[in-house]
Amino acid sequence: MKKQYTVLLFDNGSLRPDATFALRAIAKNLSKQLGMRVEGVSLLHSHKIEADKLNGEPATIIRRRFKLGISNEEHHFICLPLFLGPSLAITDYLMELIEEAKVLCPEIEILVAPPLAGWDVTNPDHRLAQILAEQVSTIIGQNALSRSTNLVLVDHGSPIEKLSILRNTVTNQLKDLLGNSVSTTTACSMERREGEAYAFNDPLLETISFDTVSKDASLESLVVAMFFLLPGRHAGEGGDVDEILQGLVENAKIKNFFKTDLIATHPLIYSILEDRVKSVLDNSSEA
Numbered sequence: 001m002k003k004q005y006t007v008l009l010f011d012n013g014s015l016r017p018d019a020t021f022a023l024r025a026i027a028k029n030l031s032k033q034l035g036m037r038v039e040g041v042s043l044l045h046s047h048k049i050e051a052d053k054l055n056g057e058p059a060t061i062i063r064r065r066f067k068l069g070i071s072n073e074e075h076h077f078i079c080l081p082l083f084l085g086p087s088l089a090i091t092d093y094l095m096e097l098i099e100e101a102k103v104l105c106p107e108i109e110i111l112v113a114p115p116l117a118g119w120d121v122t123n124p125d126h127r128l129a130q131i132l133a134e135q136v137s138t139i140i141g142q143n144a145l146s147r148s149t150n151l152v153l154v155d156h157g158s159p160i161e162k163l164s165i166l167r168n169t170v171t172n173q174l175k176d177l178l179g180n181s182v183s184t185t186t187a188c189s190m191e192r193r194e195g196e197a198y199a200f201n202d203p204l205l206e207t208i209s210f211d212t213v214s215k216d217a218s219l220e221s222l223v224v225a226m227f228f229l230l231p232g233r234h235a236g237e238g239g240d241v242d243e244i245l246q247g248l249v250e251n252a253k254i255k256n257f258f259k260t261d262l263i264a265t266h267p268l269i270y271s272i273l274e275d276r277v278k279s280v281l282d283n284s285s286e287a
Contacts, residue, residue: 013042
């Protein structure tokens, strides 16, 4: 009999209901596209949101979902990361949870799909840059921005260098796709840990400067390519990124700013996720 897999589309987790609603919406749409059961779960945090803030449907986390699956005699899962790159949350913490589940139920099968960029941060899926290029071009067109406009791609910032390599590589891909429609294209992070060991996250968004253009040009509008997937306390409305950008305006570093939509709002995300599921199913059938 053909195995029936449950796909666990998972993010890191947030205490903001908007992030859970967004995750669930993506899971629902992907389920229709795949013709498979897809559930939105988180690694951490989301289970602490009060159920009445989630339309009465409490959020869950992967550890709890594995235990529920075991008690229900569900034995086949695909963990599908809604992550841009190979975060430690996937390569370390998720693996710990899988080992826990296998101790409880040795016959359980849990496949882990690659993140959106793939495992190789030096050669990420080109569709991420394509999404950002379309979003940036829309902003430029809708607001009639000039070619002296500066563009920054901002990510969260990570304690592992490979995610900064991913950010920089996608920024270079984006720059190639946009050509001369913007003046400068700079990769930066929202935050970083202190110390020289984490300098690979630099520059920070709050300290961004545009040395390659004139002072007058640096006061043009700033287009911000958001290298984030879901709303939360960092990327959501009124979140940390917004506060930093508003500070740049108040300090006359930029005239104003325009942010792209979050990456997971783009329809191309479903093509990437479908490919990730198919890749692990193909590998499983070959094993």
